[in-house]
Amino acid sequence: MSVAVLGGGAFGTALAISIAQVRPVILWARNAQDWTDRQSPRLPDAPVPDAVALTGDLKRAIGADTLLFAVPMQSLSGLLAAIPETLQGKALVACCKGIDLRTGQGPAHRLAETKPEATAAILTGPSFATDIARGLPTALTLACADDTVGQALQTELSTPNLRLYRSTDVAGAELGGALKNVIAIASGACMGAGLGDSARAALMTRGFAEMMRLALHFGARTETLAGLSGLGDLALTCTSPLSRNFRFGEALGRGDTPDATMTVEGKATARAALDIAERAGLSLPITTAVHAISTGQTSVADAIQGLLARPLKEE
Ligand SMILES: NC(=O)C1=CN([C@@H]2O[C@H](COP(=O)(O)OP(=O)(O)OC[C@H]3O[C@@H](n4cnc5c(N)ncnc54)[C@H](O)[C@@H]3O)[C@@H](O)[C@H]2O)C=CC1
Numbered sequence: 047m048s049v050a051v052l053g054g055g056a057f058g059t060a061l062a063i064s065i066a067q068v069r070p071v072i073l074w075a076r077n078a079q080d081w082t083d084r085q086s087p088r089l090p091d092a093p094v095p096d097a098v099a100l101t102g103d104l105k106r107a108i109g110a111d112t113l114l115f116a117v118p119m120q121s122l123s124g125l126l127a128a129i130p131e132t133l134q135g136k137a138l139v140a141c142c143k144g145i146d147l148r149t150g151q152g153p154a155h156r157l158a159e160t161k162p163e164a165t166a167a168i169l170t171g172p173s174f175a176t177d178i179a180r181g182l183p184t185a186l187t188l189a190c191a192d193d194t195v196g197q198a199l200q201t202e203l204s205t206p207n208l209r210l211y212r213s214t215d216v217a218g219a220e221l222g223g224a225l226k227n228v229i230a231i232a233s234g235a236c237m238g239a240g241l242g243d244s245a246r247a248a249l250m251t252r253g254f255a256e257m258m259r260l261a262l263h264f265g266a267r268t269e270t271l272a273g274l275s276g277l278g279d280l281a282l283t284c285t286s287p288l289s290r291n292f293r294f295g296e297a298l299g300r301g302d303t304p305d306a307t308m309t310v311e312g313k314a315t316a317r318a319a320l321d322i323a324e325r326a327g328l329s330l331p332i333t334t335a336v337h338a339i340s341t342g343q344t345s346v347a348d349a350i351q352g353l354l355a356r357p358l359k360e361e
């Protein structure tokens with residue numbers, strides 16, 4: 047089975063580097079012609095090996111049997127629109143984290159709705175691209191509703207440093223990976239504002255409660271949220287400055303201007319999560335606060351004060 051990664055950013059490039067250890071892989075980057083020394087502008091110091099066929103030809107890439115979609119969540123529909131071809135019988139693996147603002151769908155559901163002739167899956171979990179590219183041990187969740195396809199993908203995409211755990215809970219994996227980025231912004235804002243580790247622990251814990259509340263409403267399984275794609279990724283992203291969502295929140299907490307060139311999935315995800323929560327009649331106070339600080343509607347100090355002043359309730 048041939049594999050192609052669509053998206054030459056940090057994560058797509060890192061995945062291609064790792065997969066190239068076990069099989070030839072195509073890496074499609076829309077700006078491949080601008081790369082220097084086979085290095086992604088988004089992942090410097092990690093040249094792709096010769097086992098990676100780097101191309102700017104999308105038609106060549108989608109000829110592979112397994113396609114990994116590693117573009118930012120809000121760009122996924124645009125990429126799919128650039129692929130009018132039928133993808134009959136292929137496996138489409140979403141490698142992005144978020145909720146589509148227009149449809150309220152997670153990435154695997156976007157793939158499934160747009161390309162019903164193919165089988166959709168999602169690859170998500172605690173993994174910095176730089177760690178994967180360096181060959182450091184990483185564990186991810188590979189979720190596919192069709193467990194037979196899931197088993198095949200698990201075998202096909204596991205590498206010496208990429209250990210994949212299989213699940214059939216696509217909704218849970220999608221929402222865990224999406225919502226953890228929102229809480230990571232809150233965690234960064236908390237640390238940037240100097241509120242301390244105890245406050246961060248409270249935000250992570252209550253943020254996980256919001257993740258569970260929303261995900262279980264959409265049929266997710268508790269064990270999925272308590273696994274790599276939920277709690278695992280939450281722990282990683284809320285505690286490391288390698289996280290762009292964390293750094294974005296940290297800058298806001300410090301009163302600095304965040305780096306506008308970074309992909310920060312949690313900003314759009316906060317808005318999208320509030321839209322689906324409102325329709326579901328669910329309260330997400332931390333997500334609400336993150337949206338407010340991310341859009342400049344309130345300061346971090348006022349947002350934290352607002353959370354502390356909420357009516358007392360049972361845990
Ligand atoms: N960077 C990381 O450590 C990890 C990232 N992810 C996820 O991977 C997804 C991609 O993020 P990164 O690679 O980190 O972002 P990035 O900012 O490093 O790269 C994004 C890439 O997507 C390309 N792109 C954007 N719109 C496109 C379009 N319409 N068509 C084709 N290419 C397009 C850009 O040119 C860029 O090369 C995100 O959802 C992120 O949450 C998941 C795990 C780890």
Ligand SMILES: O=C(CO)COP(=O)(O)O
Pocket residue numbers: 143171172173174227230279282283288289290291292309310311
């Ligand atoms: O998803 C990631 C780690 O699992 C990458 O986190 P950031 O998008 O916050 O950099």
